[in-house]
Amino acid sequence: MGKIQVSTKINNENVEYLCEPHDTMLDVLRNQLELTGSKESCGSGDCGSCSIILDGELVCSCLMLAAEAQGSKLETIEGMSEGGKLHALQQKFLEKAALQCGICTPGFLMASKALLDHNPSPTETEVRFWLAGNLCRCTGYDKIVKAVLEVAEDMKETA
Amino acid sequence: MSDTQYLAASTIEEAVNAHSKADGSARFLAGGTDLLVQIKSGIRKPNLVIDVKKIVELNSIEEISENEFVIGASVSGVNLNRNKKFSKLWPGVLEAFRLIGSEQIQGRASLGGNICNGSPAGDSVPALIAAGCIALIAGPNGKREIPIEEFHIGPGKTVLNNGEMLVSLKFPKRETHSSDTYLRMTPRTEMDIAVVGCGVNITFENNVCTAARVSLGAVAPTPLLIKEASKIMIGSDLNSEILDKVSKICMDSCNPIDDKRGTIDYRTKVAGVLFKRATLTTIDRIKGN
Numbered sequence: 001m002g003k004i005q006v007s008t009k010i011n012n013e014n015v016e017y018l019c020e021p022h023d024t025m026l027d028v029l030r031n032q033l034e035l036t037g038s039k040e041s042c043g044s045g046d047c048g049s050c051s052i053i054l055d056g057e058l059v060c061s062c063l064m065l066a067a068e069a070q071g072s073k074l075e076t077i078e079g080m081s082e083g084g085k086l087h088a089l090q091q092k093f094l095e096k097a098a099l100q101c102g103i104c105t106p107g108f109l110m111a112s113k114a115l116l117d118h119n120p121s122p123t124e125t126e127v128r129f130w131l132a133g134n135l136c137r138c139t140g141y142d143k144i145v146k147a148v149l150e151v152a153e154d155m156k157e158t159a
Numbered sequence: 160m161s162d163t164q165y166l167a168a169s170t171i172e173e174a175v176n177a178h179s180k181a182d183g184s185a186r187f188l189a190g191g192t193d194l195l196v197q198i199k200s201g202i203r204k205p206n207l208v209i210d211v212k213k214i215v216e217l218n219s220i221e222e223i224s225e226n227e228f229v230i231g232a233s234v235s236g237v238n239l240n241r242n243k244k245f246s247k248l249w250p251g252v253l254e255a256f257r258l259i260g261s262e263q264i265q266g267r268a269s270l271g272g273n274i275c276n277g278s279p280a281g282d283s284v285p286a287l288i289a290a291g292c293i294a295l296i297a298g299p300n301g302k303r304e305i306p307i308e309e310f311h312i313g314p315g316k317t318v319l320n321n322g323e324m325l326v327s328l329k330f331p332k333r334e335t336h337s338s339d340t341y342l343r344m345t346p347r348t349e350m351d352i353a354v355v356g357c358g359v360n361i362t363f364e365n366n367v368c369t370a371a372r373v374s375l376g377a378v379a380p381t382p383l384l385i386k387e388a389s390k391i392m393i394g395s396d397l398n399s400e401i402l403d404k405v406s407k408i409c410m411d412s413c414n415p416i417d418d419k420r421g422t423i424d425y426r427t428k429v430a431g432v433l434f435k436r437a438t439l440t441t442i443d444r445i446k447g448n
Binding site for chain 2: 004043057068134
């Protein structure tokens, strides 16, 4: 069996690619499509640095075959800002210094976005539980949690 | 994994045929949160991966009659959680399934996958055994049904023969004054593997227990249904003496391993404690506390 042809939508653009049956979604995003914002750290679903949103659900792109994306809609970190304007979460992460080395940051941002998409006013406990699948080894969790809570608060005020 | 082929099956028949033909070297892929890790680490080397998520029966949550559910094997934690009626009727099953992994894992990991992976510590299994679920299996020789407590035959081993797949889980019709609970002991609050897990499912009306099923996970090579517990609990008012007696039975049923997660003594003791707590929580749930 040769390569598999996949038609999918990534960040609102129709994308077609050929992949090997064993390629993960993360492999194709990074190595073929040059969307290198999603990172591979653990490769086993523990760290969340490869987090993307697949048909509205937060998933680890390292635990998904690229072939499985046929007919799906994907959101990656590259689609988070719009027209050069940072997403509110990205802006707040910068303001609150909610990052240090930055490897985990794209995953945290995607996970935080998925959280606020599903639950626009989470409690601190809900934020901490939701982000439990994202590991930061510089251990900046508090600033990340505060940034997410502030964005949720800002969203309430502007709504 | 370089020789692996991928097939997205659209019907049960197609999936089962492909699996049978592969003669033992195929694996079904639902959420992939166990399978992909096993393939990457070289534990499994399937030459065919059969994606079952597009098969309607595997991907649906159906209420076949009032309060009677059939859940497809590839349904994920987030999807099951969205069914408010199911969550209300089976809070223990839902909490067991939702304990597995992070939000990212919940977005993919399936109920059927947790069962078929066959870990003695799989969180959903004791809750499903306590619930009294029936596993609906399809294979080259047709369909068959077995009680979920008979599904596992050893660590990583199930009753599935070559070509057979778990299609769905049939829940018994939920009676009134019934509820369930799953509790597990882990050193961390989440993202961890059970040291002991306990599922309790009871019907309790006018202070009399009329149905009870207790199951323990991670304390034996397979998850256990504690049959003797039901005998003692049914007909009683579940007073503390009864709970002590059943707690002892739970402890006597344990045959755990000693490992980094817990010693034999510790797992055994915790099994008794979790049974009591899960039962008291279930009674509270039935009373609406």
